Amino acid sequence: MDRRSFLKAMATGLAASVAPELAFAAGDMDKVGDHHVKDYLTKIKNFNNHFQDDVILNEAELRLLKSVANRLNRVQRTVGYANFSLIDIDYAMDIAKSYSNVGEFPKSEIDFLEKVFYTNASDYGFFGEKVFASFTTSVSRRETLKVAGSGHYLFRGKPEALYRKISRDLNGNVVLTSGVRGLVKQMHLFLMKAVDSEGNLSMASRSLAPPGHSFHGIGDFDVGKRGYGYRNFTEDFAQTDEFKRLSDLGYIDIRYHENNPFGVRFEPWHIKVI
Secondary structure (H helix, E strand, O other), rough: OOOOHHHHHHHOOOOOOOHHHHHHHHHHHHHOHHHHHHHHHHHHHOOOOOOOOEEEEEHHHHHHHHHHHHHHHHHHHOOOOOHHHHHHHHHHHHHHHHHHOOOOOOHHHHHHHHHHHHHOOOHHOOOOOOOOOOOOOOOHEEEEEEEEOOOEEEEEEEEEHHHHHHHHHHHOEEEEEOOOOOOOHHHHHHHHHHHEEEEEEHHHHOOOOOOOHHHHOOOOEEEOOOOOOHHHHHHHHHOHHHHHHHHOOOOEEEEEOOOOOOOOOOOOEEEOOO
């Protein structure tokens, strides 16, 4: 079995005879016999490093990436940070066409966005489920509510109830750091990470689910320690009393644990809902 086939199988539960090896702690890496597993774990634990087989854009593609990422920045400034989390691609294109400070998306940028969306994410090294099938998928605003003081939205029902319960059980010491993300929001985050990664789409996918693959689009949300700032999105959060209390509650699931099979870094802040 080659590397890609192995990882796909692992992600879908088909590699049961090998998956238990992923329970090894970082200090036990040398005990892992299969070099594919070792290579995989090395990548997610060193998610911000470049690797030889990463997918990296060429110079022309990198220029296009920066151009479309900057246009999405302007869309976000125009519609507002919170509202940007809910808009779909058609709305973003209408805004771009209507506001000269944004500027209409040229065909080359639209083609680039579609290519990023429809490319098989496993090509980048991401093995999570695709939850949005279409490039034009929308989030229903009626199914969301804005959480006061956070600048973020949650889906009504189970996500809202779970967040309220967490907040009560931790005496308000946790805050919502990211909630509902429509396709445009996730695309923007992914592309901005790709810009920071010098066009390395594989590196970006180790930190962020590629567009269409984020469970923030259907229910998941992120929490953090009140007053902890950017460190809520680092492994430092796993060392806080708030995370330890979350772990002790018993009803919390983390989407991307330390040795997850999806190709993503450890995200102790990401609450699994769906």
